[in-house]
Structures are given as C-alpha cells and as structure tokens.
Amino acid sequence: MQTLYPEIKPFARHELAVQEPHVLYVDESGTPDGLTVVFIHGGPGAGCDGASRRYFDPNLYRIVTFDQRGCGRSTPHASLENNTTQELVADMERIREHLGIDKWVLFGGSWGSTLALAYAQAHPERVHGLILRGIFLCRPQDFHWFYQEGASRLFPDFWEDYLAPIPADERGDLMQAFYKRLTGPDQIAQMHAAKAWSTWEGRTATLRPNPQVVDRFSEPHRALSIARIECHYFVNNAFLAPDQLLRDMPKIAHLPGVIVHGRYDLICPLDNAWALHQAWPNSELQIIRDAGHAAAEVGITDALVRAADQLARRLLDLPLEEA
Known part of the structure; x- marks a missing residue:
C-alpha cells in the first residue's frame, strides 16, 4: 500500500488579493x-494543511495548494x-496566471471534486487531467441525503x-434553519x-471511527x-444549475481522469461517482471496497498516490513501471 510522501516545506508562499475583501x-x-498540480480542498471552507502536498512525488511535481x-x-x-x-473558479484562473502556469493537473476531493469539474468545464484548455476523490455533484438529492434525511437513518x-x-x-x-443561525x-x-x-460531517467521514478526523x-x-x-x-445549490x-x-x-470513491461513503454516496463515470468515458473509476469518504483512509490514500504517480509519469513520458 502506498502512503503519503514525507513532509516537505513550501519553496514559495503568496498572499494574492482577489475580489474585495478576499x-x-x-x-x-x-x-x-x-509538472504542475493544484490541490483543491474540500468543504467548501476546510482549507489546506501540510498533508495536502504529500500525495505527490516532489521530484516530479510542482505542487500548488x-x-x-x-x-x-x-x-x-x-x-x-x-x-x-x-x-472560486475565477480565483483559480488568477492563481494560474499569477504563477505563470500554462496547464495543470487538477486534484480535488469532495467539494474539491465539484470545484475541479466546474473549473475544468470553464477552462478545459488549461487542464492536463483530473484526479478526483469522493465525488460530490451537488444535486438536490445529495444535499437532502446528508442534511435532511438519509444518512440520518444510519447514524x-x-x-x-x-x-x-x-x-x-x-x-x-x-439547511435553512442552520443558515439562519x-x-x-x-x-x-x-x-x-x-x-x-x-x-x-467529521463523525461520518470514515468507515471506521477516527477521532483525529472528528477533532479536525x-x-x-x-x-x-x-x-x-x-x-x-x-442553500444556494452550490451556485450551479440543475x-x-x-x-x-x-x-x-477528452481529458483523462481518475475517480477514487469509497464503497461506503455516506457523505457523498457512490452513485455520485457512478453517474460521473457514465458521463465521462475517458475516466477510470476505482471503487475502494473498505473505505468511506475521507482521503485519510488507507485504501483511498493508496489509490490517490498511485494515480498521481502514474499520471505524472504518463504526461512526462517516464516509465510507468517505476511508479
């Protein structure tokens, strides 16, 4: 099983002013x-951390978080x-232009998969390929399942x-009641x-209880x-049309993609990934049989690291057997 790469420190940090007040x-x-990869975090609202850059071989990738x-x-x-x-899509374009990047790989999980798809569909010419985890299509039934009735019956x-x-x-x-407060x-x-x-969300993110995830x-x-x-x-349907x-x-x-999804993902059920895969013939769907939603689960981490290694070697024309 592949694990995360060792911890590394950034070689550059930026504070980029976008639309006020952000x-x-x-x-x-x-x-x-x-090869440039951009890590697109979940939530929305979660943010990145030191682990976000550790899915990628630092000898092959320029990693943007x-x-x-x-x-x-x-x-x-x-x-x-x-x-x-x-x-947020416009922010990603601003980051790409600011850093002088022509094209990049998109790597996103949960809400990060949503934003990756929205960005790629707006700017397909800027994308080498996508590695997506825990697909979240932001359909009305997806919100209802987790925040109104569905997952409630299991927990x-x-x-x-x-x-x-x-x-x-x-x-x-x-959702409206929470929004009010x-x-x-x-x-x-x-x-x-x-x-x-x-x-x-933290309590339901993993197949097996994980206090570290809950605490986070x-x-x-x-x-x-x-x-x-x-x-x-x-409450705004993720600002997307139905x-x-x-x-x-x-x-x-036409873009290559890898979809990694836990069989027992109870935040974003597997039908999200299945529907995306059916609409994307050039994608590879990997269903992780003993995992839920979180990227930290062993099988999901393994699949993501392998996917990033293999895509880099394919795009850089390196031998795949070294991955």
Whole structure:
C-alpha cells in the first residue's frame, strides 16, 4: 500500500488579493520546473494543511495548494461576501496566471471534486487531467441525503447531536434553519450551530471511527468556516444549475481522469461517482471496497498516490513501471 510522501516545506508562499475583501493564501512546493498540480480542498471552507502536498512525488511535481475564500489562512475568515462557485473558479484562473502556469493537473476531493469539474468545464484548455476523490455533484438529492434525511437513518445517535441547535418546529428544512443561525447576530448560537454541523460531517467521514478526523472538523476556528461556507453554498445549490456538472461533461470528455470513491461513503454516496463515470468515458473509476469518504483512509490514500504517480509519469513520458 502506498502512503503519503514525507513532509516537505513550501519553496514559495503568496498572499494574492482577489475580489474585495478576499486575500488568498497560496503556496508552492516540490520541483519548480516539474509538472504542475493544484490541490483543491474540500468543504467548501476546510482549507489546506501540510498533508495536502504529500500525495505527490516532489521530484516530479510542482505542487500548488491554496485556501479558498474565507477559510484556512485566507482572509477574512468565514466570510460569505463575494463567495460563490464562479468566483472560486475565477480565483483559480488568477492563481494560474499569477504563477505563470500554462496547464495543470487538477486534484480535488469532495467539494474539491465539484470545484475541479466546474473549473475544468470553464477552462478545459488549461487542464492536463483530473484526479478526483469522493465525488460530490451537488444535486438536490445529495444535499437532502446528508442534511435532511438519509444518512440520518444510519447514524441516529450522531444525528441527534446534529439536530440539537434546531427547534423541532424548524426541522422541516434543516439547511435553512442552520443558515439562519450561522448568519445571525448571536455569536453563541452561531458557534453552537457550527460545531453541530461540522462535527456531524467529521463523525461520518470514515468507515471506521477516527477521532483525529472528528477533532479536525470540530475545532472551533475550522468548524465556523466549514459550517458557514458550506451552508451558504448548499442553500444556494452550490451556485450551479440543475445537473450542470453532468450536463457539461462533453466539454472535458477528452481529458483523462481518475475517480477514487469509497464503497461506503455516506457523505457523498457512490452513485455520485457512478453517474460521473457514465458521463465521462475517458475516466477510470476505482471503487475502494473498505473505505468511506475521507482521503485519510488507507485504501483511498493508496489509490490517490498511485494515480498521481502514474499520471505524472504518463504526461512526462517516464516509465510507468517505476511508479
């Protein structure tokens, strides 16, 4: 089984001002003249960390990571102002141009897969290929499954904690009820809602219980950006037209892609990946039989590292057997 590459430090860090009031944190690591890959984090609202750059061979890749608007080291924290999918796509183009990149590989999981597809469909000429994990198509049924009814039936104990901030008479539309509190003036109610929302996600992200994942999601600073930004996006259908990502797949049908998805992913069920694969004949679907949603699960990590190695060697015309 492949594991993450050893920890490395960035060779460059950038603070990139985009549309007010946002300033993005961007860093680069690996080989400056290598094949460029951009790591697109999930959430939206989660941010990157030191592990984000460790899926890639630093001798082959120039690795770009960035924190999307309102999260991680980007500022202002948890801001919803001028924060939409289209603006995040524009930010990626701004980063590409700022760093002088002609084309890059897109690597994204969960919401990161959503944003990767949206970017690729808007700028297919700038993409070598895609490596996607935990596909999230942002269809109405996908939001309903996780935030209203579906996953709730598999985790009734965790669901009870998720419901706790919401009065019984507002539970007919839980996303709207959370949005009311996450954007309201009562900071105590806001944090209570943020912790409940984000902890629900952390508890259900892995097939086997993983306290480290739960702690990462429930840490207050991160929980606030995850909950506020996710809820903002999801009550607005991720700022996408119905079935937009599947409808626009012909725009990128020629691009190579690897789809990695846990068989027991209960945040983004496998039908997301299946539907994408059916619409993308040039993709390879890898169903990880003993995994849920999180990239940190052993089988998913293995598949992602192998996919990144193999794609780099293919694009750089290196022997595949060395991967």
